[in-house]
Amino acid sequence: MNMAADFAHGPCGLPIVGYLPFLREDLHHQFTELADKYGPIYKLWIGSKLWTVISSPSLIKEVVRDHDTIFANRDITVAARISSYGFNDIAWSPYGSQWRNRRKLFVREMLSNSNLEASCNLRKDEVRKAIKEIYTKELQKEVTTLLHKVEEITEDTIDERMKNPSNKTEAVEATKDGRTDFLQILIDLMQEEDNKKSLGKTQIKAMLINILAGGTDTSSTTIEWVMAELLCHPNVMEKVQNELDKVVGLNNIVEESHILKLEYLDAVVKETLRLYPLGPLLTPRTPSQSCTVGGYTIPKDSTVFLNVWFVQRDPLIWENPLEFKPERFLNNTEKMDFSGNNFKYLPFGSGRRICAGLPLAERMVRLILASLLHSFKWQLSEGEKLDMSGKLRLTLKKKIPLRVTPVPRLSNIELYE
Structure with a gap:
């Protein structure tokens, strides 16, 4: 079953690598431009990893208040593992x-x-x-x-x-x-x-x-x-x-x-x-289980960005x-x-x-x-x-x-x- 089948739309990428080749250094500006085009919640694939970008106060509230426990984990990176001693x-x-x-x-x-x-x-x-x-x-x-x-x-x-x-x-x-x-x-x-x-x-x-x-x-x-x-x-x-x-x-x-x-x-x-x-996108979060935000499914272990830069x-x-x-x-x-x-x-x-x-x-x-x-x-x-x-x-x-x-x-x- 494809957990993201009913998920929000977003920019198209390439086979296998997804949207990775198109990412810029000024990610907060790029995500804001995409929010202007695709709305307050959209998806993009980075390889096999699903990213979700949320850019409205009401949807951010669903993540950090209504489903705070589900979204309490950080997205794991190698740099984070090293700097935090595991x-x-x-x-x-x-x-x-x-x-x-x-x-x-x-x-x-x-x-x-x-x-x-x-x-x-x-x-x-x-x-x-x-x-x-x-x-x-x-x-x-x-x-x-x-x-x-x-x-x-x-x-x-x-x-x-x-x-x-x-x-x-x-x-x-x-x-x-x-x-x-x-x-x-x-x-x-x-x-x-x-x-x-x-x-x-x-x-x-x-x-x-x-x-x-x-x-x-x-x-x-x-x-x-x-x-x-x-x-x-x-x-x-x-x-x-x-x-x-x-x-x-x-x-x-x-x-x-x-x-x-x-x-x-x-x-x-x-x-x-x-x-x-x-932190214009705050620290990325990852849900411990699949969850619905704004009427869309956010799959377990995907990556969620909260676009504070856009909101503010x-x-x-x-x-x-x-x-x-x-x-x-x-x-x-x-x-x-x-x-x-x-x-x-x-x-x-x-x-x-x-x-x-x-x-x-x-x-x-x-x-x-x-x-x-x-x-x-x-x-x-x-x-x-x-x-x-x-x-x-x-x-x-x-x-x-x-x-x-x-x-x-x-x-x-x-x-x-």
């Missing part, structure tokens, strides 16, 4: 009891509010070190490649958080249970009797890679896209800096306590991730969708946030496989952006032209790295010390 992490491991246990440990223990609050001073120190270095380089008229600098901040913060207990900060020492860093937390959890089946050395290595990839890559790429849009729209950058001057002041430095008051900066981040979601730029959903307009996220009556509960806006996914590292990434992105924009005016380096095209790899990055020149905007030099 699917022993959070991002790629199959859905089941061991995945649930590991994710619970990851979210409740490692990225709990108490642990993130405990490392507040650490994040602050690393950001201040970076601000000082940028200021020093500015005096020497050195050009900053923004992505590399942000990667250094996030990597240093996470590396420091992973060090042994002898490197505690005062804030971390004050934590309730005394566990001071990600690695120590995982080691302690591994030694608990209830966790021995789901957490060993291999799982710890895989989960630390999740933290590094999620905390560093997600944060640095988001910040680069935000800064690029602000350089495209200097009036928006001015509004962000006016808000910072009002909330933080010109004789102070940015603290995490300021972040929740920076509503316009928050809207700028959300609008940037609407236009440039880091759909003119039927968003007014002037290609316009960068942070104001659309102010007075947010539709509750457009990163929780994945509004299927028109899913930059970090939805359902039980939503990005587990989101709490850390949110804090890092807002703190770094606020500090960079509060401390400096930013302009394109001499001879640079702003190119907003992207390249899709594991995440959607700028095709041409952003090269910028910072200009100090605080009169008190001691704030750069």
Whole structure:
């Protein structure tokens, strides 16, 4: 019986190889063009593998909410197997009891509010070190490649958080249970009797890679896209800096306590991730059994893409969708946030496989952006032209790295010390 006999239509391919020879590097753009032609759900064969592309909020809801358990598995790739030490992490491991246990440990223990609050001073120190270095380089008229600098901040913060207990900060020492860093937390959890089946050395290595990839890559790429849009729209950058001057002041430095008051900066981040979601097709899913979505059969073990790029730029959903307009996220009556509960806006996914590292990434992105924009005016380096095209790899990055020149905007030099 052909399980796909009643399935959605889609582009024709060639015998044996299917549509494979026609795939482009900019898969999100190609899938969007095909959605314009074939509608919100269509199929294409890649060799003997069936791919399904879904490009509407209502059908995405069927996948991530109505049939979330069936679609809880990731599509298996060789690269994923290697990077996850044989699917022993959070991002790629199959859905089941061991995945649930590991994710619970990851979210409740490692990225709990108490642990993130405990490392507040650490994040602050690393950001201040970076601000000082940028200021020093500015005096020497050195050009900053923004992505590399942000990667250094996030990597240093996470590396420091992973060090042994002898490197505690005062804030971390004050934590309730005394566990001071990600690695120590995982080691302690591994030694608990209830966790021995789901957490060993291999799982710890895989989960630390999740933290590094999620905390560093997600944060640095988001910040680069935000800064690029602000350089495209200097009036928006001015509004962000006016808000910072009002909330933080010109004789102070940015603290995490300021972040929740920076509503316009928050809207700028959300609008940037609407236009440039880091995973424009999210991570492909594969159903554990045949399932009906939108009246069509999706066979077991096929590959399903959720085209967030299309949805978040759909003119039927968003007014002037290609316009960068942070104001659309102010007075947010539709509750457009990163929780994945509004299927028109899913930059970090939805359902039980939503990005587990989101709490850390949110804090890092807002703190770094606020500090960079509060401390400096930013302009394109001499001879640079702003190119907003992207390249899709594991995440959607700028095709041409952003090269910028910072200009100090605080009169008190001691704030750069």
